[in-house]
Each structure stands twice: as structure tokens, then as C-alpha cells.
Amino acid sequence: MARQPTDLADPRVAALVTACESGMKALLQTDRAEVFFYSANGHGGWEAVIANLVGAGTAILVPGTGHFSDSWAEQVAAFGGEALRTPYTEGMPIDPAAVEAALRDDSMHRIAAVFVVHTDTASATTSDLAALRRAIDAARHPALFVVDVVASLAAAPFAMDALGVDVAIGASQKGMMLPPGMAFVAANERALAVARGTVAPRFYWDWARRRSEFSYLKFCGTPPLSHLAGLEAALGLIETEGLDRVHARHARLAAAVHAAVTAWGQGGALRLFTRTREARSVSVTAVEVAPGIDPEKLRSVARERFQVAIAGGLGPLHGRVFRIGHLGDMNEAMLLGCLAGVQAALQAEGIACVGGVDAAIASLLE
């Protein structure tokens, strides 16, 4: 990323863009979708989708997953769309039956798309995309299946075409191991056709405008060359390790974190926020603390005394959970260091917890 950006007409720019497009398609496992890159964060990726698919009054079903689906629904509403929600149960993934029921109720097919957050980073919960696809099909509803893979791509398995996903949205800073600042959206022909019919002002985000062979038009201006250079390198790292191995590494490290939290939890002060094993994210773990424990204090002890950064609870989970991230550029030594730091902070705070690091090691040895 630190290499000198070239001028825009340099043939290496076009080659870099082509490499990033084809690498992203391979990662997303799609032959059918076109990939658009934006100089933006994940909210920019969301906005790209909304600007192309949501006109005034367009109904979008945004099933509850926690803070991030709530925020996306707010953004839909800010553009004049109608965000319909399904009931959300804390610590649980999306209920496919609720999605099917909402779509069946929509006999006039007003709902243009179902916006699903695959892994909600706030609740550390991953929903079952294949089950959601089946729910849409069972309701015989034409809604587009739009999936936010910001926190799951290159960590949990995701096969866009096989899952029947019409639009996928990602961002640079998580499993892609890059600095924040670049978002990408992959949209298939069905989605591009719906976008052509969306009546709403758009320019920078416009997929139709960006469908060009020229880099300058593809990016609606100067491409984010440093991010693209980083993306090419990140895709190379993933390819070298092998995507299946990348997924297996994430599953192995996540299982070690879950084992650690389960062991700590025997003291009664902590528990895994995500209730079912299958829905526990391989990217991030939310740890719920018992009333009377301040996770923000714990975070500051972990950071100041033990040099370990752990995340706090977002939205309604603020003050109720802390979160351990374990995705992207992550290995056993980094993870064990983190867990030891968290355990040290828990002990420093006098919170009953033993055996978490040992349990993590045992899990890694399985």
C-alpha cells in the first residue's frame, strides 16, 4: 500500500483493477455478479445499495440481528424507504420462519429486497443464509436477497451464486485485513435490472454509471490506488493460504475463544451472548457480563495494564457485553496473548474466572 501511486493512465492501474475485480469474484464465489468498489466505509457500501435499490416508499425487509441491522434499517428510512422488521430475540440469529411469514404476508410483492446482516458484529451472531434463501423461495417471493458480509467475508464460508445472493456488501477493514476506507458491492444481473428501474437521484453510487471499461468511470473518479494495491496483496495472502484453510483457521480460533469464555463463565460472572453454538460468529465473540460488572472498566484495565484492546457493547448492549475480535490477520499466538490479557484484566478486577486460557489451549490441541 505504501508504494507510489501511478498516474491514472498507467496500464498498471487497469491491470490492478482487473486483478482486484477477479480476485473479489473468486472470493465471493460468483461468476454472475459485477463488483463495484467505493472509497467509503461499510456505511458507504450500505448507502450504495440503498441508492440503487430504494426509491421513495420502497419496502425493504430488514430482519433483526442487533445493532447493525437496526442501523441499516435507519439508513433505508433516511432515504424515504420503508424498513419492515422481523421480531428479534437477543442472542439468536434471524428466524427464517419469520422472514418467510413476512414475505407471505406481502401478497402484493411490495417488498423489493431482504437486507440481511450475515454476521452482526455487535451481537456476534451469524445467521444461516441457506435457510434464509429457502425461506424466500418457500414464500415464492421475488424480493432480492441482499447480504452484508462486512464482518464475515474471508472468515466464514460464503458462496454468493450457490446461495442465491443477489447483492453482497463488504468493507476493507475486517477479514480483508486492510485499513478502513474501501467498500465493495457485488450485484448480479437481477439486482442491476431492479436498480435500472429505481427512481431516485444518484450519481457517485450509481451502478449503471460505473459499468464501464475505464477505471476513471468505474470509480466515478480517481481510484483509491493504495487500497487497491492492499486488496491485491490481501487476496494473494488468502489465495496462498487457501480459502478453506482460512475458514478452518477462523473456526479453530473462534472455538478456542468460546472454550475460554465457557470456562470463565463457570464462576457465574460471564457467559457467551450468542445462545446457540451454530450461530456463534467465527469473527467476533460477545461476552455478556453479570449485573454489577462494568465491561467498560474491564476494557480500560485490559488496555492500560495488559496492552489488549477489547471492544465494548454497541447500542442496547453498551454496558452489558465486551467483545473479542478474532478475524483476519490472526493466529494462535495472537489469540492466546489476547485471552491471557483478558483473563488478567478479569482477575485484576476480582472477577471469579479460572481456566479460560487452559481451555483455549485444550481446544486448539483437539
Ligand SMILES: Cc1ncc(COP(=O)(O)O)c(C=O)c1O
Ligand atoms: C456487519 C457490519 N456492517 C456494517 C458495518 C459498518 O461499517 P463501517 O463502520 O465501516 O461504516 C459494520 C462495522 O463494524 C459491520 O460490522
